[in-house]
Amino acid sequence: MSPRAFVLGVLCVLSPVPAPAHTHTLSLDGKWTLTNSNASLSLPAQVPGSVHTALQQQGYIQDPYFRFNDVSYRWIALDNWTYTVTFPGSQLRDRQKVLLVLDGVDTVSTVQLNGMVVGKTDNMFRRYDFSIRDWLQDGDNELKVSLLSPVLYASERRNAHSAYRVPPECPPDVQRGECHVNFVRKEQSSFSWDWGPSFPTMGLWRGVRVEAFDVLQLSQLSSVPLYTSVLRPVVGKSLNIMMKSVEWTVQVQLLVDVVLKTSGQITLSIPELHTEHTFSSQFVPGETGLSFSVHVNTSSQVRLWWPNGHGEQPFYRLLVRGSQDGVVILSTESKVYFRSVELVQEPIVGSPGLSFYFRINGKPVFLKGSNWIPAHSFQDRVTPAVLRNLLQSAVDANMNALRVWGGGVYEQDLFYDICDELGVMVWQDFMFACAMYPTEDDFLQTVREEVVQQVRRLASHPSVIIWSGNNENEAALATDWFNIPASQRPTYVKDYVTLYVDNIRAIVQQEDQTRPFLLRPGLLDWRTFPRTRFASEYGFQSWPSFSTLQPVSIKEDWSYDSDFASHRQHHEGGNQQMLQQAALHFHLPSSTQASSRFTHTLYITQVMQAQCVKTQTEFYRRSRSEIIEGKGHTMGALYWQLNDIWQAPSWSSLEFGGKWKMLHYFAQxxxxxxxxxxFEDDDTLLVYAVSDLSQDLQLRAVVTVFSWADLDPACTLKSDLLLVPGGSAVPIFKQPVAALLAGCGRCTRLTCLLTFHLEDDSGQQGPTNHHFLCSPKDAEGLQRPNITAKVQQEGRDTPSRSTLPPWLRSCGSTWEPSPDASAPTAS
Known part of the structure; x- marks a missing residue:
């Protein structure tokens, strides 16, 4: 069977440039007026923005994240709200066509201009264009966007769906959320999740503008990639000597809104590649798609875009110019990236099933990274600085991939721009998560529009390498999460196929034939480390640092048994699970002072989380080259999760605000x-050398035995140099633990531990790792370290990386502010 390959050649990312003289764009971003349903509240509100943000900015509410305010402010989402603004119409009415463009409305609204209804919205993830020329006035024009309560709307939609239930009806009680979120096309986690609060947002969360034009207006610029390998005769040699070469074609797609039928010319050029083509075009009234193939000059050496750690991320400029009788009617430019992507699913010798890995530019790449959730409950608070800090932190931890999780939002353009720039591959879910969904005609229609718009918007980014239909919905159906009677299962299976196969997959394959589309199967058994082909979710919880919790709490909250600690934990039994896991290997904090015991407990949960995720990730990385009992060949590890949406316990490695947890330092x-x-197998220590590099290496393992009571090594062992092929995991050291310790004086499992690293003839390669021979709580000779800590300012607001040995970094040597003292203390 041939590999299932999806090849992406060229990608274009639209950049803003000045509009031609025949168009006029009026931004309506800025200050609007916001009122509630009975007009008891009227206040200024910023657009883009949300109702909650406006209320906080004007002093009507406190920080929504403070203590129990997620419950206290529930009334906001149960009311209806109206945004109002006035704008001049004199320069707009002279144009042949005038559009009101709303890039993001959250969520269900009626749009009125001068008292006339010009349109309605029901989908947070869609752009809406409404023709408004006939309702414009020369003077001031009043625009109103009246938003319905998403909670009440979702309930009404569910009640109207009386034939059968569409589970889940409500989130678990521990999440303190709202019901029936699957009936409304908005951020699913805004009604609560097991790591986040319930803030069913409302507002104009993306920009609003008026576009007026006479001839045409460019709506979208993207590319359909073409990448071909050809055989050519070697110059100066016999004609029967052939060499494979690559030819690139930029397939440019323009979506234009045309007023009158006209003809003109389109010129496309890539100056750096000495490529330019001019095409004659016919413009037909209405929304028209134009497609052009630009063959790249074969004498040019095209530089390829690579994921982080595998090369650079170069781009080229694509210039687009349209003219009619010598008059410019269209002008823009974009970034062009060259790279290919293949999802390879083919038989593996000695193993059932198919492989599952990505080839980028022909090279197999192990995906290393995490899962991305919304960075804030209120998207207008996700600034460029927030995005860049979080994404740079991912790259600084040697990640090359993130999965944009299907219960949040399709991220803003800047997110994908930064991923392009940093070489972060994106596994892109569609926004459906942990639920069944209705399939009424109006629901399917708005989903179809959503998918078309999002695929066209994101397909130009080289970072996006795969589309995934949903998050865990197939697993929910297959393993009966919602206790659906057997007699009713065919109905839900039919709905699943209708939504994801007949509609979403069909649209994706029509709009973008360059990437694979998956129906995500869901989670693996959490009780074992399965030898999977690809691990896209796994993890363990921890609490954030006290410094992160302190601004949203008060002193009475600083106890692990407090109402606040219980309120912030949205995973059933999560607080107890963390302590139970930590108690297996560490002595739990026992200070008689509750606040000190609280900060120490926060810290020990981070220690345990880091060790858990480290162990599982390393298992996946060493499994990349092995098939054991028919299983293995793992080529991806994306732990759950990268970032936090608020200050609370979760599976993240970055706290809300961007501070690194211990897990993130371990991920580095x-x-x-x-x-x-x-790792140990049958009391035998094995050390694997794992390499993502392209070149082969000659490496040895250096194993050092330390006593818990002394920082000086007890002994050191070295293996012979062995070949480690590029892109492989190879065992290079194997010795029974008893024999290893016998040569190190008085060392036993309880008194000693191991560190190890790799080196070649030039010195150490990669980090130093560690292996505990017993649980640290059982270690003999471990003494309380005498450590002095100081805060060191770095390039970003992240804690300074410790230079202590890794076993000490995970056994009590991190500084954390004490709630009871003004000076730093060692915890």
């Missing part, structure tokens, strides 16, 4: 390009 090591992985 366990995602290193060259990594030693050690």
């Amino acid at each position: 090591d366990f995602f290193a390009a060259v990594l030693p992985v050690g």
